[in-house]
Amino acid sequence: MKVEVAVVGNGVAATACATRLARHGIRPLLIGPGLPVDRPPLTKAALVDGKPRLLADEERLAERGIDRLHALVVDAELDEGRLRAEWGAEAWEVEADRIVLAPGLLYARPPIPGFEDALVNADPHVFERLAALICAGPVEVLVVGAGLIGTETAATLAQAGHRVTLVDLLERPLHRLHDPLPALARATLDDLGVRFLGGVRIEKGGERAVETARHGTLAADVVLVATGGVPLLPPGLAPGEVELPLAVGPNMQVPGHPRAYACGDLVLVPHARFGPLRFPHWDAAIGTGEQAADAVAGVAAPYERVPYWWSDIGPRRLAEVGVAAQAAAWAEEGGLHVGRDEQGEPVCVLVVDEPRRLREARALVQEGGGA
Numbered sequence: 001m002k003v004e005v006a007v008v009g010n011g012v013a014a015t016a017c018a019t020r021l022a023r024h025g026i027r028p029l030l031i032g033p034g035l036p037v038d039r040p041p042l043t044k045a046a047l048v049d050g051k052p053r054l055l056a057d058e059e060r061l062a063e064r065g066i067d068r069l070h071a072l073v074v075d076a077e078l079d080e081g082r083l084r085a086e087w088g089a090e091a092w093e094v095e096a097d098r099i100v101l102a103p104g105l106l107y108a109r110p111p112i113p114g115f116e117d118a119l120v121n122a123d124p125h126v127f128e129r130l131a132a133l134i135c136a137g138p139v140e141v142l143v144v145g146a147g148l149i150g151t152e153t154a155a156t157l158a159q160a161g162h163r164v165t166l167v168d169l170l171e172r173p174l175h176r177l178h179d180p181l182p183a184l185a186r187a188t189l190d191d192l193g194v195r196f197l198g199g200v201r202i203e204k205g206g207e208r209a210v211e212t213a214r215h216g217t218l219a220a221d222v223v224l225v226a227t228g229g230v231p232l233l234p235p236g237l238a239p240g241e242v243e244l245p246l247a248v249g250p251n252m253q254v255p256g257h258p259r260a261y262a263c264g265d266l267v268l269v270p271h272a273r274f275g276p277l278r279f280p281h282w283d284a285a286i287g288t289g290e291q292a293a294d295a296v297a298g299v300a301a302p303y304e305r306v307p308y309w310w311s312d313i314g315p316r317r318l319a320e321v322g323v324a325a326q327a328a329a330w331a332e333e334g335g336l337h338v339g340r341d342e343q344g345e346p347v348c349v350l351v352v353d354e355p356r357r358l359r360e361a362r363a364l365v366q367e368g369g370g371a
């Protein structure tokens, strides 16, 4: 089949890219398994009612002018604009003028014996298995990994009436985030009745129990793994020897491959203010997806969207605007936690439970960049 633009992937970035391409009057082909599923609800509302949220159904895609192929891309010749997609015994050869790569992250199971078939709460297909286990009534759940996904998952499940234990190798939930977020997450988990165990090394995994050095056997009805993801580029899709995340140009082009673009969790973006930036969060997936579509349509502009993520830990809404890693000093300013760089310019603002102040936080960070 011949198309103008093929978008590899059907997650947040791919759908944003395809939607924007259609607005530019370009009819894209979205290639991925099933309908596009949104990710954030998998640790929030969908975990309560067992229903994943679609980014668009068949009808919406058609209305927007987006074609869809239910398949996985297994091979690509980026410079020739050729893709091979497969699903079961079926296979398709796709010829495209331009290709946009948006396959997201690989949420791999940790290399611990017994975790070969573990439930990973990040993938919509695995989610179906999980939903069947937790939606029939309260169960005991052990969540492994207290990053954003694991901590949210534990809090949501506890709020929904399940008995939850959350374990991590590190001593605090959200340990890698800036203060006060780890302490705040810990207090919220305590309030919700989640048992948090830090400093836990798992020696053997399992579907209903794990073996640990510090606490012996921890048993549950369901063991869930939330140990994070790594950028994914199946070998057949990689443009030669590449390092991941894939460093793209300002317009999301894959360097050295003029027909190819990339976006979403896969990429390292040259941000106009913050420099090379890896930002695997929802808003950046939309921003880079739209930027790739604009570039395909011939609209060139620097990538300057202010980085932003949010997380719902039970009743609490945490948000970060800007880049925490670039802050040299932090101070509380009018109820916001503001991080400033060596020059004293605001580079990051943490907003806790005050979504209405996000605009203010964004303006502060933008002002720091001289915008």
Ligand SMILES: Cc1cc2nc3c(=O)[nH]c(=O)nc-3n(C[C@H](O)[C@H](O)[C@H](O)COP(=O)(O)OP(=O)(O)OC[C@H]3O[C@@H](n4cnc5c(N)ncnc54)[C@H](O)[C@@H]3O)c2cc1C
Pocket (backbone or CB within 6 Å): 008, 009, 010, 011, 012, 013, 014, 031, 032, 033, 037, 039, 040, 041, 042, 043, 071, 072, 073, 074, 102, 103, 104, 105, 121, 122, 123, 149, 232, 234, 263, 264, 265, 266, 280, 281, 282, 283, 285, 308, 309, 310, 311, 312
């Ligand atoms: C459970 C969960 C909760 C999250 N919650 C938040 C949140 O609260 N706030 C926030 O800011 N961010 C959140 N995020 C992060 C955010 O959702 C991601 O940054 C965003 O989804 C990345 O978009 P993406 O399109 O790059 O990848 P994804 O949305 O993961 O989509 C990638 C898609 O590509 C498909 N694919 C992979 N390989 C191939 C192939 N070879 N051929 C065809 N298709 C392929 C996959 O099946 C998948 O559908 C969350 C992520 C997860 C997983």
